[in-house]
Amino acid sequence: MLVWPYRRRLMLSVVFGLVAASLWSFELLLTFPITIMFGEHSTLANYVAHEKSATIIAIEARKRQLDNLDATLQLYPENGERRRLSERVVVIKDQQRQQVELEVYTSKLWLLTWVESVVIRNLPDDPFRMFALLFGLILLVTFAKGAAGYFQDVLAGGVAESVVIDLRQQMFRSVLRLDPQTVSLQGPSNWLTDLTYSLQQLAAGMTELGGRVVREPFKAIACLAALFYFNWQLTLGFLLFMPLLGALFHWLGQRLKRAANRVVDSMGRIYRNLEETLQNSKAVIAFDQAGHHRRKFHRENKSFYEHAMRLVQIDAMSGPVSELLVMVAASAVLLPAAFLVLRNTTSIWNIPLASSPPTFPELALFYVLLAGVLEPVRKFSKFYNTIRFSTAIAERLFERIDCPSLIQTPQAPQILSTVSRDIEFRDVDFEYARQTQGQGDRGLVLDGLNLKIAIGETVAIVGPNGSGKSTLVNLLPRFYDPKRGKILFDGIDLKDARLRDIREQVAIVPQETVLFDDTILENIRYGRPTAADEEVLFAARRGHVLAFTDAMPLGLLTPVGEQGKQLSGGQKQRIALARAILRDPPILILDEPTSAIDAHSEHLIYSSLRDFACGRTTILITHCLTPVLLEFLTRIVVLDRGQVVATGSHDELLQTSLVYQRLWLAQTQRFAA
Numbered sequence: 243m244l245v246w247p248y249r250r251r252l253m254l255s256v257v258f259g260l261v262a263a264s265l266w267s268f269e270l271l272l273t274f275p276i277t278i279m280f281g282e283h284s285t286l287a288n289y290v291a292h293e294k295s296a297t298i299i300a301i302e303a304r305k306r307q308l309d310n311l312d313a314t315l316q317l318y319p320e321n322g323e324r325r326r327l328s329e330r331v332v333v334i335k336d337q338q339r340q341q342v343e344l345e346v347y348t349s350k351l352w353l354l355t356w357v358e359s360v361v362i363r364n365l366p367d368d369p370f371r372m373f374a375l376l377f378g379l380i381l382l383v384t385f386a387k388g389a390a391g392y393f394q395d396v397l398a399g400g401v402a403e404s405v406v407i408d409l410r411q412q413m414f415r416s417v418l419r420l421d422p423q424t425v426s427l428q429g430p431s432n433w434l435t436d437l438t439y440s441l442q443q444l445a446a447g448m449t450e451l452g453g454r455v456v457r458e459p460f461k462a463i464a465c466l467a468a469l470f471y472f473n474w475q476l477t478l479g480f481l482l483f484m485p486l487l488g489a490l491f492h493w494l495g496q497r498l499k500r501a502a503n504r505v506v507d508s509m510g511r512i513y514r515n516l517e518e519t520l521q522n523s524k525a526v527i528a529f530d531q532a533g534h535h536r537r538k539f540h541r542e543n544k545s546f547y548e549h550a551m552r553l554v555q556i557d558a559m560s561g562p563v564s565e566l567l568v569m570v571a572a573s574a575v576l577l578p579a580a581f582l583v584l585r586n587t588t589s590i591w592n593i594p595l596a597s598s599p600p601t602f603p604e605l606a607l608f609y610v611l612l613a614g615v616l617e618p619v620r621k622f623s624k625f626y627n628t629i630r631f632s633t634a635i636a637e638r639l640f641e642r643i644d645c646p647s648l649i650q651t652p653q654a655p656q657i658l659s660t661v662s663r664d665i666e667f668r669d670v671d672f673e674y675a676r677q678t679q680g681q682g683d684r685g686l687v688l689d690g691l692n693l694k695i696a697i698g699e700t701v702a703i704v705g706p707n708g709s710g711k712s713t714l715v716n717l718l719p720r721f722y723d724p725k726r727g728k729i730l731f732d733g734i735d736l737k738d739a740r741l742r743d744i745r746e747q748v749a750i751v752p753q754e755t756v757l758f759d760d761t762i763l764e765n766i767r768y769g770r771p772t773a774a775d776e777e778v779l780f781a782a783r784r785g786h787v788l789a790f791t792d793a794m795p796l797g798l799l800t801p802v803g804e805q806g807k808q809l810s811g812g813q814k815q816r817i818a819l820a821r822a823i824l825r826d827p828p829i830l831i832l833d834e835p836t837s838a839i840d841a842h843s844e845h846l847i848y849s850s851l852r853d854f855a856c857g858r859t860t861i862l863i864t865h866c867l868t869p870v871l872l873e874f875l876t877r878i879v880v881l882d883r884g885q886v887v888a889t890g891s892h893d894e895l896l897q898t899s900l901v902y903q904r905l906w907l908a909q910t911q912r913f914a915a
C-alpha cells in the first residue's frame with residue numbers, strides 16, 4: 243500500500259481525529275447542565291439534590307417491593323402444584339427486574355453523591371457565574387477541538403500529498419517500462435490525462451478529505467456512545483436504520499464511480515483532440531479546417547459537461563437524502579423519548595424503554611446528541627462521494643501502474659556479449675496488436691521471414707511501401723517481439739537475453755528524427771550521456787553537423803526548439819546520425835535516413851556513413867540506391883509482403899528479382915523526371 247511508508251503520520255493524525263471527535267461529544271454534553279439551569283431547578287445543586295432525593299425514594303420503593311416479593315414467594319413453594327409454579331416464575335422475574343432497577347438507582351445515587359460532594363461543592367453558587375464558567379469551558383473545549391482538528395488535517399493532508407507524488411512517480415516509471423506498442427495502443431493522450439488531470443483530481447480529493455474522513459465518523463460514534471450510555475434501548479432503535487444508510491451510500495458510490503470514469507475518459511478525449519489539433523496546426527490552417535476542429539472540440543467539451551454534471555447531481559443529492567434518512571432515524575428516538583417524558587413512564591406498549599422515566603433536560607440532551615450525529619453523517623455523505631471519486635480514479639491509476647509490458651525479460655537471462663558472428667531472423671511471423679486492414683488473410687506483417695546478416699556487413703533493405711521493412715528492423719532492439727519464430731544474435735534468442743544487453747548493441751536512426759527541446763550539443767550527447775564535450779564534438783564533425791552549426795551564432799549550443807522545429811529535415815538527420823556515431827554501436831540501423839533531404843545532405847550523410855560503417859554491422863532501409871551507397875553496400879535484401887524475396891548485389895538482383903527490377907525502374911524514372 244502506498245500509505246504504508248507514512249503510517250506513523252497517519253496514525254498520529256487518527257489519534258488527533260479521535261481527540262477532536264471526543265471533544266465534540268463532550269462539548270455537546272456540556273449543554274446538559276446549561277439546560278438544567280434554565281429549567282425548574284435553576285441551579286445545578288438544586289437539580290442534583292432533587293435527583294438525589296428522587297433516587298433515594300426510588301431505591302426505597304424498590305427495596306420495599308423486593309421485601310414484598312420475598313414474602314409473596316413464600317406463598318408459592320418450589321414443589322407446589324403446576325399453576326402455582328408458573329405464578330412463582332412470574333414473581334421471580336419481577337424480583338429480578340426490581341433487582342436490576344435497584345442496582346441502576348444505587349449506581350445513580352453513587353454518581354449523584356460524587357457529583358454533589360466533588361463537583362458541585364467547587365462550583366460557584368451564583369447561576370450567572372456558573373453559566374459563564376460553563377461557557378468558558380465550552381470555549382476551551384472548542385479551542386482544543388480546533389487544535390486537534392488542525393493537526394489532524396495537516397498530518398493527513400501531508401500524507402495525501404506525499405502519496406500522490408509517489409503515485410505520479412510510479413506511473414512515470416511504469417510508462418518508461420512499457421513497450422512502444424502498448425503505449426501507442428493505450429494512447430499517449432490517455433496517459434497524459436491520467437498523469438495530469440486524474441492525479442490532480444485525486445490530490446484535490448485526498449487533501450480535501452484530509453483527516454476529516456476519520457474525524458466525522460468518530461464524531462458520530464462518540465455522540466452515539468453518549469446516547470447509548472443514557473438510553474441504550476432507544477439508541478438501538480436508531481441504529482436499526484444504519485444498514486439502510488449504508489445501502490444508500492453504497493448505491494450512490496456505485497453510480498459515482500461510473501460517473502467518475504466517464505468524466506476522466508471524456509477529459510482524455512479532450513486532451514487527444516487538443517494534441518491532434520495543435521500538433522497538426524499547419525494542416526489545420528492549410529486545409530482551412532479550423533471550423534471542423536472547433537466543432538469537434540465543442541462536442542467533446544459538451545460531453546464532458548454532461549458527464550461532469552452527472553457527478554455534480556449525484557454529489558448534490560447524497561447530502562439531502564442521507565440527512566433525511568438520519569432525520570427519520572432520529573425521530574425513532576425522539577418521538578418515543580418525548581412520549582416517555584411527557585407521560586412520565588418507562589415503557590411503550592409494554593416494551594420497557596428506560597429504567598426510569600427520562601427528564602426534560604435528558605430529552606434536550608438526546609436532541610443535541612442526535613444533532614451531533616446528524617451533522618457528521620451529512621458531512622460524511624459529502625466526503626464519501628469524494629472518497630468514491632478518488633478511489634475510482636486511484637483504481638484507474640493503479641491499472642496503469644500494473645499494466646504489463648508486451649516485452650517480457652526472462653527471470654534468468656543469458657549473457658549476451660557483443661555480437662561477433664551473425665544476426666538471424668528465423669521463421670519470423672509478426673503482427674501488430676491492433677492490425678490495420680489489407681495485410682492479407684492472416685494479417686501478418688512479417689510472414690515466415692528468414693534472413694541472416696553476418697557481422698560487418700552493410701545491408702540495404704528495399705521493398706515496396708508497407709512490405710514490412712521498418713517492422714523488421716524494429717524487432718532488433720526488441721521494440722516488438724515476433725509472434726512466431728526467433729531472432730538470434732550469435733545463436734542466442736533475443737527473448738532469452740537482457741534488454742539492456744541488446745539495446746547497448748543496437749542504435750537506430752528512425753525515419754522521423756526525434757529531437758528534444760535542448761541544444762544541438764545535448765541532443766547529440768543523448769546517444770551517450772556520459773560522453774565528454776570533445777567526444778560530442780568529434781561525433782558532430784563526423785556526422786557533418788559542424789558544417790551547418792559553424793554558420794550559427796551559437797554553434798553547437800543553438801537550441802533546436804520543441805521537437806527540433808527550428809531545424810531543417812537534413813540538419814535533423816545529421817544530428818541523429820552524429821548521435822548514433824557517438825553511441826558507437828556494433829549494430830547500426832538507419833530507417834530511410836535520406837528520405838526528406840536534399841542531394842547535398844544525402845551525399846554528406848552517405849560519405850560519413852561509409853567511414854562509420856567500417857567495422858560494424860549496418861542495416862539501412864532505403865528507397866534510393868545512389869552510386870555512393872551502392873559502392874559500399876555488401877548486399878541488398880528485397881522484401882515483399884513480409885517476406886525476403888531476394889538477396890544479392892545490385893547487379894545480381896537486376897538479373898534475378900522482378901520486384902527489385904520494378905523498384906529500380908521506379909527510382910531511375912524518378913531521377914529522370
Ligand code: ADP
Nearest residue numbers: 674676677678687706707708709710711712713
Ligand atoms: P515499410 O517500412 O516497408 O513501409 P512497415 O513495416 O512500416 O512497412 O509497415 C508494414 C505494415 O504494418 C503496414 O501495412 C502498416 O500499415 C502496418 N503497421 C506499421 N506500423 C504499425 C503499427 N504501429 N500498428 C499497426 N500497424 C502497423
